[in-house]
Amino acid sequence: MRETIFALSSGALPSGVAVVRLSGPGTCFALEALAGKLPEPRHATLRTLRDSRGGILDRSLVLFFPGPESFTGEDCGELHLHGGRAVVQAVLETLSGYPDFRLAEAGEFTRRAFLNGKFDLTEAEALSDLISAETEAQRRFALANAESRHRALYDGWRKTLIHARAMIEAELDFSDEEDVPGSVAERVWEEIAELRSSLERHAAGYRTAEIIREGFRVVILGAPNAGKSSLLNMLARRDIAIVTEEPGTTRDVLEAALDVGGVKVIMTDTAGIRENPGRVEALGIDRAIDRAREADLILLLEDCNAPVRVRLPEGIPHRRIGNKLDLAEKTLHPGHYDFLISAHTGEGIDRLLSEVRELAVQATSNAGETLPFRERHVQLILDAAKHVDTAATQTSLPLEVRAEELRLAGDALGRISGTIDVEDLLDTIFSQFCIGK
Numbered sequence: 001m002r003e004t005i006f007a008l009s010s011g012a013l014p015s016g017v018a019v020v021r022l023s024g025p026g027t028c029f030a031l032e033a034l035a036g037k038l039p040e041p042r043h044a045t046l047r048t049l050r051d052s053r054g055g056i057l058d059r060s061l062v063l064f065f066p067g068p069e070s071f072t073g074e075d076c077g078e079l080h081l082h083g084g085r086a087v088v089q090a091v092l093e094t095l096s097g098y099p100d101f102r103l104a105e106a107g108e109f110t111r112r113a114f115l116n117g118k119f120d121l122t123e124a125e126a127l128s129d130l131i132s133a134e135t136e137a138q139r140r141f142a143l144a145n146a147e148s149r150h151r152a153l154y155d156g157w158r159k160t161l162i163h164a165r166a167m168i169e170a171e172l173d174f175s176d177e178e179d180v181p182g183s184v185a186e187r188v189w190e191e192i193a194e195l196r197s198s199l200e201r202h203a204a205g206y207r208t209a210e211i212i213r214e215g216f217r218v219v220i221l222g223a224p225n226a227g228k229s230s231l232l233n234m235l236a237r238r239d240i241a242i243v244t245e246e247p248g249t250t251r252d253v254l255e256a257a258l259d260v261g262g263v264k265v266i267m268t269d270t271a272g273i274r275e276n277p278g279r280v281e282a283l284g285i286d287r288a289i290d291r292a293r294e295a296d297l298i299l300l301l302e303d304c305n306a307p308v309r310v311r312l313p314e315g316i317p318h319r320r321i322g323n324k325l326d327l328a329e330k331t332l333h334p335g336h337y338d339f340l341i342s343a344h345t346g347e348g349i350d351r352l353l354s355e356v357r358e359l360a361v362q363a364t365s366n367a368g369e370t371l372p373f374r375e376r377h378v379q380l381i382l383d384a385a386k387h388v389d390t391a392a393t394q395t396s397l398p399l400e401v402r403a404e405e406l407r408l409a410g411d412a413l414g415r416i417s418g419t420i421d422v423e424d425l426l427d428t429i430f431s432q433f434c435i436g437k
């Protein structure tokens with residue numbers, strides 16, 4: 001890499017301290033030009049920084065990480081500045097003036113680290129997830145994924161595929177001779193069939209990753225006026241949805257992202273479902289039902305004093321909830337509801353939330369396993385499974401062709417962790433990172 005890149009790597013300004021990071025061959029030059037003398041490697045050193053005309057920029061901590069023992073594998077530097085907008089601006093401008101220096105693009109430090117073999121692609125993606133993590137579950141999942149466990153898994157499978165190809169080649173070489181036991185290849189095909197089911201099982205694990213990263217989807221469904229919007233507002237502790245005593249108030253789908261005991265939950269309020277709605281309301285009801293079909297959990301809400309039944313989409317877990325408990329003189333239908341709550345007083349909400357949490361945790365109980373965590377991973381896994389399947393089942397194909405399918409399967413797996421030509425993927429992957437990462 002010829003150019004030296006730099007960027008503000010810490011958060012929004014102003015801040016207590018702002019970290020400007022640099023990486024590339026001009027790092028030593030820049031640190032000397034700014035701070036006078038190169039600090040001892042990996043030691044935070046207090047220095048006066050000066051611009052190119054000798055004017056004082058800031059008094060800051062300066063760090064030097066000589067390559068290859070650095071985050072990117074290149075010479076890296078860090079300037080821990082006072083976090084004022086003008087301070088950072090002046091330092092970035094000074095850096096821009098140095099020859100072959102430019103602002104880093106999104107994810108470019110990580111990209112260089114990847115290209116220098118500091119980590120593989122799934123680890124880089126996991127680091128990006130770690131930075132986006134907002135819940136405990138997301139943080140733990142991202143950290144575990146940054147441990148190269150994906151690469152270990154895929155390399156293991158690729159070994160199986162290579163071994164299988166070797167056995168097939170051997171069989172091809174000896175096929176003219178008589179008395180060669182065909183059983184060698186037989187065992188290989190058994191292994192390949194097992195690999196196919198492992199791949200399919202692995203791909204199915206993506207659902208869990210989606211729940212952790214994007215949230216456990218809960219949809220509140222019920223008749224108009226049941227108190228759905230009031231419940232959403234109560235759970236989100238914000239006035240997200242309009243609440244009125246008029247039935248048919250909510251016409252659109254409204255969402256709130258909640259942290260329920262460390263798990264991200266997308267709570268969705270919907271239009272009340274009833275016969276003969278108005279035109280706009282009818283569209284809202286269609287949307288409500290669409291959302292409910294994709295839900296991980298439906299909260300079926302009724303006014304427990306005037307229950308109106310609503311039909312549920314099939315096959316989605318649900319809980320029946322009686323609302324407006326504060327108005328109830330006695331429990332009208334004992335045993336009819338899983339939960340009785342008041343979206344006004346908050347009564348019963350804690351119990352409801354622990355249930356949601358428990359179900360979300362259950363839905364992600366396999367989070368400790370190595371799971372694909374990007375659509376990209378799943379596509380490549382299914383691609384590999386397809387090739388493995390062709391090789392295993394198309395017994396009328398020549399052995400050479402079946403062996404070639406196994407090679408393609410191995411390549412697809414190699415592309416996930418980036419062992420195999422991924423140049424064309426890098427722009428897409430790293431552009432989703434933050435600047436300065």
Ligand SMILES: Nc1nc2c(c(=O)[nH]1)N(C=O)[C@@H](CNc1ccc(C(=O)N[C@@H](CCC(=O)O)C(=O)O)cc1)CN2
Binds near residue numbers: 070071118
């Ligand atoms: N100030 C600061 N804090 C930070 C980072 C950083 O870059 N700067 N990080 C940035 O993400 C994270 C820490 N990650 C890092 C990962 C590797 C290396 C590094 O220098 N690796 C060398 C040496 C390893 C060693 O000494 O054990 C290497 O891999 O060769 C530094 C930071 C979080 N905190």
Ligand SMILES: Nc1nc2c(ncn2[C@@H]2O[C@H](COP(=O)(O)OP(=O)(O)OP(=O)(O)O)[C@@H](O)[C@H]2O)c(=O)[nH]1
Binds near residue numbers: 243251273342
């Ligand atoms: N007393 C009492 N009133 C409630 C409770 N929950 C909601 N309400 C009232 O019931 C009325 C309807 O509440 P909403 O939250 O708008 O009901 P909704 O289910 O969203 O209604 P639509 O959007 O029309 O489908 C409002 O007047 C609320 O103040 C509750 O727990 N107790």
Ligand SMILES: [Mg+2]
Binds near residue numbers: 243249270
């Ligand atoms: Mg509403």
